[in-house]
Amino acid sequence: MASSTSTLVSGKSDIALKIITQRNANPKLTNRLLEVATAAFWDDQTFGWRYPTRHEYPTHHRHMFWRYLGNELLDPTVWVVVAYLTENGVEVPVGYSTWQRRGPETPEAVKGRDSWLQTSIIIIL
Secondary structure, three states, X not given: OOOOOEEEEOOOOOEEEEEEOOOOOOHHHHHHHHHHHHHHOOOOXXXXXXXXXXXXXXXXXXXXHHHHHHHHHHOOOEXXXXXXXXXXXXXEEEEEEEEEEOOXXXXXXXXXXXXXXXXXXXXXX
Protein backbone atom coordinates (compact mmCIF):
# COMPACT_ATOMS: atom_id res chain seq x y z
CA MET A 1 0.00 0.00 0.00
CA ALA A 2 2.81 2.43 0.78
CA SER A 3 6.54 2.63 0.38
CA SER A 4 8.82 0.80 2.74
CA THR A 5 10.27 4.08 4.03
CA SER A 6 8.74 4.39 7.46
CA THR A 7 9.42 5.94 10.85
CA LEU A 8 7.67 4.64 13.94
CA VAL A 9 6.99 6.89 16.91
CA SER A 10 6.24 5.22 20.24
CA GLY A 11 3.28 6.41 22.24
CA LYS A 12 -0.35 5.56 22.69
CA SER A 13 -0.49 4.06 19.21
CA ASP A 14 2.14 3.30 16.62
CA ILE A 15 2.30 6.04 14.02
CA ALA A 16 4.03 5.31 10.74
CA LEU A 17 4.98 8.02 8.24
CA LYS A 18 5.32 6.80 4.67
CA ILE A 19 6.14 8.51 1.39
CA ILE A 20 3.44 7.91 -1.22
CA THR A 21 3.96 8.31 -4.95
CA GLN A 22 1.85 7.72 -8.03
CA ARG A 23 3.32 4.21 -8.25
CA ASN A 24 2.30 3.01 -4.79
CA ALA A 25 -0.92 4.99 -4.41
CA ASN A 26 -4.12 3.06 -5.01
CA PRO A 27 -7.82 4.01 -5.19
CA LYS A 28 -8.52 2.79 -1.65
CA LEU A 29 -5.72 4.94 -0.23
CA THR A 30 -6.55 8.04 -2.25
CA ASN A 31 -10.24 7.74 -1.34
CA ARG A 32 -9.30 7.57 2.34
CA LEU A 33 -7.03 10.62 1.99
CA LEU A 34 -9.87 12.51 0.31
CA GLU A 35 -12.18 11.57 3.20
CA VAL A 36 -9.58 12.88 5.64
CA ALA A 37 -9.09 16.13 3.69
CA THR A 38 -12.78 16.91 3.25
CA ALA A 39 -13.54 16.16 6.91
CA ALA A 40 -10.60 18.25 8.12
CA PHE A 41 -11.62 21.34 6.15
CA TRP A 42 -15.41 20.93 6.03
CA ASP A 43 -16.13 24.01 8.17
CA ASP A 44 -12.88 25.89 7.49
CA GLN A 45 -13.61 29.53 6.66
CA THR A 46 -10.99 29.65 3.90
CA PHE A 47 -12.70 26.89 1.96
CA GLY A 48 -16.11 28.29 2.90
CA TRP A 49 -15.19 31.50 1.14
CA ARG A 50 -13.87 29.67 -1.93
CA TYR A 51 -16.68 27.09 -2.06
CA PRO A 52 -19.74 28.50 -0.28
CA THR A 53 -22.00 25.77 -1.71
CA ARG A 54 -19.93 22.87 -0.34
CA HIS A 55 -22.79 21.77 1.93
CA GLU A 56 -25.20 21.56 -1.02
CA TYR A 57 -22.61 19.97 -3.34
CA PRO A 58 -20.20 17.88 -1.23
CA THR A 59 -18.94 16.06 -4.31
CA HIS A 60 -17.57 19.33 -5.71
CA HIS A 61 -15.78 20.01 -2.42
CA ARG A 62 -14.23 16.54 -2.52
CA HIS A 63 -13.25 17.01 -6.16
CA MET A 64 -11.30 20.15 -5.24
CA PHE A 65 -9.12 18.08 -2.88
CA TRP A 66 -8.78 15.39 -5.53
CA ARG A 67 -7.34 18.00 -7.93
CA TYR A 68 -4.78 19.03 -5.30
CA LEU A 69 -3.85 15.49 -4.28
CA GLY A 70 -3.87 14.16 -7.84
CA ASN A 71 -1.53 16.90 -9.03
CA GLU A 72 0.77 16.35 -6.06
CA LEU A 73 0.94 12.59 -6.64
CA LEU A 74 1.80 13.14 -10.31
CA ASP A 75 4.51 15.72 -9.60
CA PRO A 76 7.87 14.00 -8.96
CA THR A 77 9.15 17.09 -7.12
CA VAL A 78 6.42 16.79 -4.46
CA TRP A 79 6.61 14.26 -1.65
CA VAL A 80 3.29 13.15 -0.17
CA VAL A 81 3.82 11.87 3.38
CA VAL A 82 0.95 9.85 4.85
CA ALA A 83 0.51 9.23 8.59
CA TYR A 84 -0.85 5.81 9.54
CA LEU A 85 -2.16 4.57 12.89
CA THR A 86 -2.12 0.85 13.50
CA GLU A 87 -5.46 -0.43 14.81
CA ASN A 88 -5.84 -4.17 15.44
CA GLY A 89 -2.85 -4.86 13.20
CA VAL A 90 -4.27 -2.81 10.32
CA GLU A 91 -2.69 0.44 9.14
CA VAL A 92 -5.29 3.21 8.78
CA PRO A 93 -4.35 6.49 7.04
CA VAL A 94 -5.25 9.37 9.37
CA GLY A 95 -3.54 12.35 7.75
CA TYR A 96 -1.12 13.53 5.13
CA SER A 97 1.12 16.41 4.21
CA THR A 98 2.81 17.44 0.99
CA TRP A 99 6.36 18.72 0.70
CA GLN A 100 8.16 20.36 -2.19
CA ARG A 101 11.75 21.53 -2.35
CA ARG A 102 12.39 25.26 -2.66
CA GLY A 103 14.96 26.45 -5.12
CA PRO A 104 16.41 25.03 -8.31
CA GLU A 105 16.43 21.30 -8.92
CA THR A 106 20.17 21.00 -9.43
CA PRO A 107 21.88 17.67 -8.72
CA GLU A 108 23.87 19.28 -5.88
CA ALA A 109 20.75 20.70 -4.24
CA VAL A 110 18.69 17.53 -4.63
CA LYS A 111 21.45 15.34 -3.21
CA GLY A 112 21.10 16.86 0.27
CA ARG A 113 17.31 17.24 0.17
CA ASP A 114 17.47 20.43 2.22
CA SER A 115 15.34 23.57 2.01
CA TRP A 116 12.01 21.78 1.77
CA LEU A 117 8.77 23.72 1.74
CA GLN A 118 5.71 22.19 3.34
CA THR A 119 2.89 22.84 0.90
CA SER A 120 0.00 21.39 2.89
CA ILE A 121 -0.81 19.31 5.93
CA ILE A 122 -4.08 17.54 6.53
CA ILE A 123 -4.67 15.57 9.71
CA ILE A 124 -7.80 14.34 11.39
CA LEU A 125 -7.88 11.84 14.20
